[in-house]
Amino acid sequence: MGILVNSSTRAIVQGITGREGAFHTKLMLEYGTKIVAGTSPGKKGSYVHGVPVYNTIEEAIREQGPVDASIVFVPARFAPDAVYEAIDAGLKVVVVITEGIPLHEELRFINYARKRGVVIVGPNTPGIMTVGECKLGIMPAHVFMKGRVGLVSRSGTLTYEIARELGRGGFGISTVIGLGGDPVTGLDFIDVYKMFLEDPETDAVVLIGEIGGDAEERFASFYKSLSIKKPVVAYIAGKTAPPGKRMGHAGAIISMGVGDYASKRRALEEAGVPVAETPSQVPTLLRRLLAG
Amino acid sequence: MKLFEYEAKEVARKYGIPVPRGRVAYSGDEAYSIAREIGGEVVVKAQVLVGGRGLAGGVRFAKTPEEARELAVRLLGSEVRGLKVSALLVEEKVCIARELYLSLTVDRAMRKLVYLVSDMGGVEIEELARRYPERVERIYVEPEVGYTSYMSRIALSFLGLPWSVAGELDSIMKAMYKIMVDYDAELVEFNPLAYTCDGRLVALDAKIIIDDNSLFRHPELQALHGRELSEYEKRAKELGFSYVELDGDIGVISNGAGLTMATMDSILHYGGRPANFLDIGGGATRDRVKEAVKLMLAHPRSRVLVVNIFGGITRCDEVAHGIVEAIKEAGVYKPIVVRMLGTNEEEGRRILEEHGIKVYVDMDEAIMTAIELAKVR
Numbered sequence: 007m008g009i010l011v012n013s014s015t016r017a018i019v020q021g022i023t024g025r026e027g028a029f030h031t032k033l034m035l036e037y038g039t040k041i042v043a044g045t046s047p048g049k050k051g052s053y054v055h056g057v058p059v060y061n062t063i064e065e066a067i068r069e070q071g072p073v074d075a076s077i078v079f080v081p082a083r084f085a086p087d088a089v090y091e092a093i094d095a096g097l098k099v100v101v102v103i104t105e106g107i108p109l110h111e112e113l114r115f116i117n118y119a120r121k122r123g124v125v126i127v128g129p130n131t132p133g134i135m136t137v138g139e140c141k142l143g144i145m146p147a148h149v150f151m152k153g154r155v156g157l158v159s160r161s162g163t164l165t166y167e168i169a170r171e172l173g174r175g176g177f178g179i180s181t182v183i184g185l186g187g188d189p190v191t192g193l194d195f196i197d198v199y200k201m202f203l204e205d206p207e208t209d210a211v212v213l214i215g216e217i218g219g220d221a222e223e224r225f226a227s228f229y230k231s232l233s234i235k236k237p238v239v240a241y242i243a244g245k246t247a248p249p250g251k252r253m254g255h256a257g258a259i260i261s262m263g264v265g266d267y268a269s270k271r272r273a274l275e276e277a278g279v280p281v282a283e284t285p286s287q288v289p290t291l292l293r294r295l296l297a298g
Numbered sequence: 299m300k301l302f303e304y305e306a307k308e309v310a311r312k313y314g315i316p317v318p319r320g321r322v323a324y325s326g327d328e329a330y331s332i333a334r335e336i337g338g339e340v341v342v343k344a345q346v347l348v349g350g351r352g353l354a355g356g357v358r359f360a361k362t363p364e365e366a367r368e369l370a371v372r373l374l375g376s377e378v379r380g381l382k383v384s385a386l387l388v389e390e391k392v393c394i395a396r397e398l399y400l401s402l403t404v405d406r407a408m409r410k411l412v413y414l415v416s417d418m419g420g421v422e423i424e425e426l427a428r429r430y431p432e433r434v435e436r437i438y439v440e441p442e443v444g445y446t447s448y449m450s451r452i453a454l455s456f457l458g459l460p461w462s463v464a465g466e467l468d469s470i471m472k473a474m475y476k477i478m479v480d481y482d483a484e485l486v487e488f489n490p491l492a493y494t495c496d497g498r499l500v501a502l503d504a505k506i507i508i509d510d511n512s513l514f515r516h517p518e519l520q521a522l523h524g525r526e527l528s529e530y531e532k533r534a535k536e537l538g539f540s541y542v543e544l545d546g547d548i549g550v551i552s553n554g555a556g557l558t559m560a561t562m563d564s565i566l567h568y569g570g571r572p573a574n575f576l577d578i579g580g581g582a583t584r585d586r587v588k589e590a591v592k593l594m595l596a597h598p599r600s601r602v603l604v605v606n607i608f609g610g611i612t613r614c615d616e617v618a619h620g621i622v623e624a625i626k627e628a629g630v631y632k633p634i635v636v637r638m639l640g641t642n643e644e645e646g647r648r649i650l651e652e653h654g655i656k657v658y659v660d661m662d663e664a665i666m667t668a669i670e671l672a673k674v675r
Contacts, residue, residue: 161556
C-alpha cells in the first residue's frame with residue numbers, strides 16, 4: 007500500500023540514457039521498482055541496465071504492456087514535452103525530477119495534467135517512494151526504514167535528514183513524497199495529506215515545509231477544519247532567511263510579504279500541529295503527540 | 299530577477315502602456331536637462347531594487363531644473379534602504395485624482411495567473427491584502443485561454459472607474475498579459491496606477507520580476523542577472539553556487555536548499571549566528587567543494603565554518619578531498635567543523651581524519667561545537 011506507487015506499479019524512465027537517468031535507473035531497479043522501459047528519442051533498440059529503450063512511450067507500451075507511471079530526467083528545456091507525452095499516453099503518475107523548468111511552462115502542464123486527473127509529482131523533486139515496494143526518485147533508500155509515518159516535504163536532503171532522525175527514534179516511513187522546490191507544483195500538502203488519510207498503512211504524517219508561498223498556512227486551515235484526522239508534526243526550514251532572497255529553490259523566497267517562517271509556524275501550531283525547532287526534535291514531538 | 303523601475307517602464311511603454319514622460323539620469327547635469335525638456339514640476343526617483351523608497355527619501359519633487367540637479371547630486375551615491383543609488387528616473391509630475399493598484403502574478407495555490415486589482419494604490423500589496431482583503435479583487439486567468447476582455451470590465455467595475463477609460467484599461471491589462479508571457483515574468487505590477495485629474499490611466503510605478511528559470515531563453519536579460527547581488531554573492535554565483543549573505547559569524551556550507559536552511563536555523567536555535575547560506579547543490583565534485591570552502595575561508599566575517607553534508611548523489615569522499623585541498627591552497631586558518639553522512643561516508647571520514655579533521659555524525663553536536671569555537675575566537 008502506501009500512496010500513489012506500490013509493488014505493482016509499472017514505470018518507465020524518460021531520459022533514461024542520460025547520466026542521471028541511467029544512474030538512478032540502476033538504483034531504482036536495485037530497490038525492486040518495476041522499470042519496464044525507458045525512453046530517449048533516437049536511442050530505440052539500446053538497453054540501460056537491461057531496460058529496453060524506445061523513442062516514444064507509445065512504442066514502449068505497445069511492446070512492454072501497460073505502464074502506470076513515469077519518472078522524468080529530461081533536461082529543463084525539453085522536460086515539458088516529456089511531461090505532455092506521458093500525460094497523453096495515459097500514465098497516471100508523472101514524477102518530474104528536472105530542476106529549472108520555466109515557470110510558465112510548469113503552469114501550463116500542471117493545469118493540463120490536473121484537468122485529466124493525472125498526478126504530477128514535482129517538478130524539482132527528489133521523487134516518491136513507498137518504502138520496501140517502489141522507488142521513483144533519487145533519494146538514498148537506506149535512510150528510510152519501513153514503518154507507518156507518511157513523510158511529505160518541499161525539500162531533498164533535509165527530508166533524508168529527518169527520515170534518519172525518525173529512524174533513530176524508532177519511526178519508519180510508509181511513503182515519502184517530495185512536492186518539489188518550485189513555486190508551482192503538481193501536488194501540495196493538502197492533496198498528499200488526503201491520500202495519507204485514506205491509506206490504512208499510514209498512522210501519522212510528518213510535514214517538512216520551508217519559507218515561500220502559503221502552502222503550509224493553507225494546509226493548517228484545512229487540517230483545522232477536519233473532524234477525522236491523523237496526527238501531524240511539522241518542521242519548517244528558513245527561520246533565518248532574509249526577505250526577498252531566493253534560498254536555493256525557486257520557491258523558497260519570502261516575497262510580497264508572503265511566506266515567512268513565523269506565519270507558517272503560527273498557523274500550524276494554532277491548528278494543533280506541533281512544529282519542531284530542529285530536525286532532531288521531530289521524533290520527540292511525534293512520540294509525544296502519539297502518546298496523547 | 300527584478301528589473302529597475304526605469305527598465306520596467308521602458309517595457310511598459312514598448313507595449314503601449316501609458317507611463318509618465320521621463321528618462322533615466324546618471325548625473326546632476328543629465329537630471330537638469332531631462333527636467334528642462336519635460337518643463338514644469340518633475341519627480342526624481344532613486345533606482346534601487348527595494349520597496350518603500352518613498353518613505354526612505356528616495357522619491358523627491360523638484361519645481362525647477364536647477365532643483366532637479368541639486369536633488370540628483372544629493373541622491374546619487376547615497377544609500378536608500380541600504381542600497382547604493384547609481385541611477386535616477388526623472389519624470390513629469392502627474393496630477394493624480396485616484397491611486398489604484400493593478401498587477402498580474404502567479405497564484406501558487408490555484409496554479410494560475412491572477413490579476414490583483416485594488417482601489418487603494420500606493421500601499422504595498424502585502425499590507426493591502428492583510429488589512430483590507432475585501433478591497434482586493436482577484437481575477438484568475440486560465441492558462442489555455444489567456445487574457446480576455448471581460449476581465450477588464452470586472453476590474454473597471456470593481457474600481458468604480460468611468461466607462462470612458464474602459465478601452466484604456468482593457469489594453470493595459472491585455473499588454474500586461476503579453477509582457478508576462480513574452481518576458482517569462484513572475485510579476486508585472488503597477489502601483490500606483492493613477493487615474494489622472496484629466497481622466498486618463500497612467501502607470502506611475504512599474505515593477506517586473508523575471509523567472510530565473512527562464513533566463514536561458516532570454517539572452518538579452520541574462521547579462522542583467524546578478525547585478526543586485528553583493529560581492530560575495532556574485533563570486534559564489536560565478537562559481538555556480540546558490541549563495542545568500544547573512545550577518546552572523548558562522549560560515550555555512552551544505553548540500554540542498556532545505557538542509558542548508560535547517561543548518562542556519564539550528565545555529566540560531568543553539569545560540570549562534572549564521573554568516574551565510576551556501577548550497578553546493580547535488581553531486582558536487584571535489585573541485586566545487588574546494589571552491590566553496592575557499593570562498594568561506596576567505597569570508598571576512600565568518601570565524602568558524604560548518605560543513606553539513608547528507609550524501610545522496612553527493613559523495614562524502616569527494617567532499618573530504620575538496621575540504622583538504624581547500625585548506626592546503628587557502629593558507630588561511632579557520633576552524634572547520636565537518637558533519638558528514640551518507641554515500642561513501644567511511645572513506646570521507648578516513649580522508650579527513652588523516653588530516654586531523656574530526657568528522658561528526660550528529661548535526662546538533664557539530665553545530666554546538668561550531669558555536670563554542672566561534673565564541674572563543
